[in-house]
Amino acid sequence: MKIDRRGFLSLGVGAAAGIVVTPLPWKLTDDLSIWTQNWPWTPVPADGEKAYAKSVCSLCPGGCGISVRKVEDRAIKIEGIEGHPVNDGGICILGLSGLQTLYGPTRVKQPLMRSGNRGEGRWQKVDWDTALAEITKRLAEIRKAGQAHTVACVAGSDQGTVPQLLKRFLAAYGSSNFIRTPSIRDSYELAFKTMQGSEASAGFDLFNSDFVLSFGSGVIEGWGSPVYMFRANSELRGKGKIVQIEPRLSNTAAKSDKWVPINPGTEAVLALGLAHEIIKESLYNKEFVEKYAAGFESWEDAKGQKQKGFKDWVLENYWPASVANITGVKPAVIHELAVSFAKASKPVALCGRGQGNTPVSLFESMAIHALNALVGNINQKGGISAVPFADYINWPKAPADAVAEAGLQQPRIDGAQSDPFASRYLLNRVVNAAESGKPYALQALLVWEADPIYTLSGSAAVKAAFDKIPFVVSFSSHMNETAQYADLILPDHFYLERYQDIPTPLGMAVPSISLSRPVVKPQFDTKYTGDVLIQVAKGIGGNLAEAMPWKDYEQCLKETLGDHWDKLNAKGMLIAEQYQPPAWDKAFKTASGKFEFCALTAIGETVSIEGDKESYPLTLIPYDSMRLANGFIGDPPFVIKTVSDRILKKKDIFVEINPETAKQYGLADGKSAVLETPRGSARVRVNVFEGIVPGVIAMPRGLGHKAYDKFLAGKGLNVNEFIGSVEDPVSGLDAAWGIRAKLTIA
Amino acid sequence: MDGKGQESGPRGILVLYFFIGFTISVIIGWIIFPKLLYSQKKQPIDFNHALHVESVAEGCESCHFFREDGSFSGIPKLAQCIECHESAMGENPEEAKFVEEYVAKGIEVPWLSYSRQPDCVFFSHAAHIKMAELECKICHGPIGESEHSRIYEENRLTGYSRDIWGKNIAGIKQNSWDRMKMDDCAECHADMGGGRKDACFVCHK
C-alpha cells in the first residue's frame, strides 16, 4: 500500500495526537530541564557523607564559634553556631567566605625559598627538611656570632600558645624582641596600666549599657569582636542610645542615634570638653571620684608645691568655646552630650577609630577613659573593665645559657617598655631601627600571622627597612605582602586545619578560652609553626632544646591546656562564668591604690599629622569597612565582590569628599583626580559625599594589594602607602590618624 | 502547486492512518519510551532488609542512624557493617560475597541510592524524623519489609533514580512514597502547615 501525501499527514496527525496522550512530552520536558542542570562542565563538588564540624574562627581576633558543613573531607559551608556566647549564630562576611581562603589559589602550598630578588616572586620549592635545616643554620650562626639579640619576631597576637612559644623561643635564644602588631589593644593596655595599674585587656559590657559614646569606634564595622559587637548594637536598639563621634558618616554613625561630626584627630579634646561640662555641672560620680580616685582635686606635694588636679586642669583648659574651636563641635552640642552621658544610668565611652586596627595616642585613650571614670562605670554593669589576661599557660621559665643571658641584657630593638608610659610593643620603631641600624642592626625577623608590609603606615619606609634585614622568615599560609618579601616561607596550617587556643576575644568582659579544632586535614604540605619552633630549638640544641621539651605542638597544647583540653574539645569555649570584675576598693593596683587621673594631666597634647597646611590644604583619613579585610589576610573573592562601586570601580579607588570642598577645588563626582600626600601621589576617583566633614577626604583600608590573587591584587590603592607614621611622644605608638593631602583635577 | 485535481482516497483509509499513527505513538510513549529512558542496574549485593530488621533492636535507626551532631548517616558505611559482619554470620551466598569482596578487601560497597536528591536540595532527616516525627515509610515506603534489593533504574538523561519521578511513568501516585519530586515535598508541607508556604531557602540553601 502506497501512502500518499494526505495519508502521510493523517499518520503524522495521528502520531502527534497519540503522543500527547502519553506522558512522553511532559516527562521529557521535565527531564530535559533537569539535564540542563547537570551538564558535565558545571562544577559540582563530589557527593558523599555529610557532617558538621565545630570550631572557632580565627580570621580576626573575634573568636566566633563556627559550624562547618562537610561532604566527606571537603568543607562546603561555614555558619555561626547558634547559642555561642560570642556570635550566637551570627557570622561576618569574611568568616562566611573562609572556605575561599582555605581552598583559594593564594595558599602557600609548601616551604619556599627565595630564588630571585626580594619581592620578585621567584621561589624555589623545597621540602621541610631543607627548609628547617636552612632556618636552623641561619639562626645558629647568628647566635654563635654573639648576635642573638638581633633576632626579632612580629606576631599578630601575644596571647595563646603559639605567640607564647615564639616569645619563649626568643628568650631561650637570647632576644627580648617579641613584638605584637599595633592596634587599639596597645592604647587600652597602656591606659589601664597608667591609670589603674593593671596589666589587662579591655572588656565592654555593651549588652547592659544604656548610653554608648563612641569616639569613632566602628561598633558595626569590626571594632572589638565584630559579631559580638553587632549583637550588642542590636540589643541596644530601643533600650539605649549610641552616639557616634566621627568625621565621616560611617555605617556605625548612620545607624546610631546621633552622629556628631568632628574634626579628625581632636577626639581627646572633645572628651576633655565633655569632662569640663560634667565637672562644671557636678554630674560626676562623687562616690567613685572622692573615694577611689587620686589626682582629681589639686593637692600639695611633699615639697609643699601646689599640684594641679584633673578637675582644675580641665576647668581651666577645656572650655566649651575653645573645645568647639578645635573640634568643630558646637558648645551647645558639647554641653548636651556631656549632660546626657553623665545622666544615663549605665554610660560607657569607647575609643579606637574604625576597627581599632591602629592605636591612638595615650593622651586620647586616657582622656576617653577618664570620662568612664568620671561617670563611675569602671567594673560596673554596662561599663568597661580591665579583663585579666588568660592564665592557663604556666610553663617554667625558659632556661638561659650564657649567650641567652648576654642577649637578654641588650635593650629591645623598639625601646618599648623602657619607661612607665611606653607601650609594650612598638613595631613602628622597628622600621626606623632597621633602617638606621640603631640601637643595633637586625639580623633576622620572624613573622607570624602578621603582614607589616601591608598594614603599617608608610609602606615604602617599611619595605626599605625590610631590605636592611638579611633574613626574613614568614610563617604565613597565604602569599600576603610580607610573605612575598620574605627569604623563607614556612607555611603554617591554616585556621580550619589546625588546633589553636584562642584567649578572650577582644572587647568581651569575661575571661575565656576557645579552641579551634581541625575541620579538614591540612590541604597542603604545611606545618604547625609550633612544630617548626620545637624542631629548630632541638636543632640548635642546648638550652633551646631544653626550653622546648615537647614532642610536638599538639602535645604542647594538650599539656598546657591540661584539664581544659577535654572540656574544650567538647564545648569549644570555656567561659569563667563566675568571674566578676573586682570592686573599686580592690580594682586598682597603682601606687595610690586608686584610679589615677593625675597620669593624664602629666602628659602632653594630641598628636598632629605629617605635612604642612600650605602645600596640602586637605586632611586624608583612612576608614574601615566590614567588606574590606585589612589585616594579615586580604579579601577573598566573594567579599571583594560585595564592595560598592562608590568605593571601588574596576581598578579605581574612590576618595570621599564633601560637596563644598569638591566645589572649592573644582572636583566632580566620579571624575578622576590626583591625590598627593607627603608620602606619595596617585590617581583616584572622586566620591562627592555629604557624610564627610569639609576639608577632610577619606579612603578605605584593605585595597591596593600587590599580593594575593587576580580578584584582589591591583585593585585600588593601599592607603598606608600615603600615610606616614607619627610617633606619639609619650607612648611611642604610631598614632597617625591621617595625613595632610591635596586633591587636584587629573 | 495544484492539488485540486488529485483524487482523494476514501475517508476510511485516512482514519486508519490516523489510528495507526496514534497507536504507534501510544505504544512508544507508554511502553518503549520508559524502557529507553531508564537503564537498569543491580545492587552490588542483594540486601535483605526484612532479615536485618528482625535481628536489630532499634528498627531502621539501628543502621540508618543520627550522628551526635544531628546529621543523618544515610546508607551505612562499611565500618558499620563490619561491626556485625567481620566474618560471615550465616550461610547466605550474598553475605559470603559481601565479606569476601568488600569486608576482606576493605572496600566500600558502591550501593545505589534510590532516593538521592539533586545537590540543590537541602534535606534534613532530623527535622522530619525527630521533630515532625514522621515514619521512615512515609517517604521510603515499606522498604524495611523487602527481602531482595530491587533493580535500580537510572534516568539516562538526568542521572537520577527512577524513584524520584516514581515508577508510574505518568507520575500518578497512590502512596505518599511513590514519588519524591518537589511537588511531593510541597504537597505534604502545605498539608502539615495548614496551607503555609515555605520559603525557597528552607530547602534550597
Ligand code: SF4
Ligand atoms: S568576626 Fe572575626 S572571628 Fe568572627 S567570623 Fe568574622 S572573621 Fe571570624
